[in-house]
Amino acid sequence: MAGTLEAVRLLKQAGARDVWIDGSFVTSKAAPNDWDGCYGSIGLDLDALDPLFRDLADLTAGRPRQHQRFGGEFIPAFIGGGAGRTMLDFFQTDREGRAKGIVRIDMESVR
Numbered sequence: 001m002a003g004t005l006e007a008v009r010l011l012k013q014a015g016a017r018d019v020w021i022d023g024s025f026v027t028s029k030a031a032p033n034d035w036d037g038c039y040g041s042i043g044l045d046l047d048a049l050d051p052l053f054r055d056l057a058d059l060t061a062g063r064p065r066q067h068q069r070f071g072g073e074f075i076p077a078f079i080g081g082g083a084g085r086t087m088l089d090f091f092q093t094d095r096e097g098r099a100k101g102i103v104r105i106d107m108e109s110v111r
Contacts, residue, residue: 003071022091035072
């Protein structure tokens with residue numbers, strides 16, 4: 001959780017108002033192995049955003065540097081998630097195409 005909190009704090013510092021978490025973290029698994037997330041662009045100051053979140057080489061390589069530093073990955077919510085959907089839409093669908101829930105972080109409560 002320390003890496004997740006670090007990433008969320010960095011996103012907040014850059015002005016992110018919306019952050020969502022998905023992956024095995026939000027399942028009933030007793031010991032989830034990682035998490036995935038996305039963040040909204042409203043209010044976001046790209047110049048203040050940690051370079052790791054905008055490193056296109058890391059994004060296209062499966063985000064190994066984000067995983068190493070944070071234990072998971074954050075992707076901009078507006079990036080395409082395939083089939084004409086955004087990543088936010090993609091995260092709200094399971095592998096069979098059914099709607100599912102994800103966790104929205106209350107950024108006002110992040111310290």
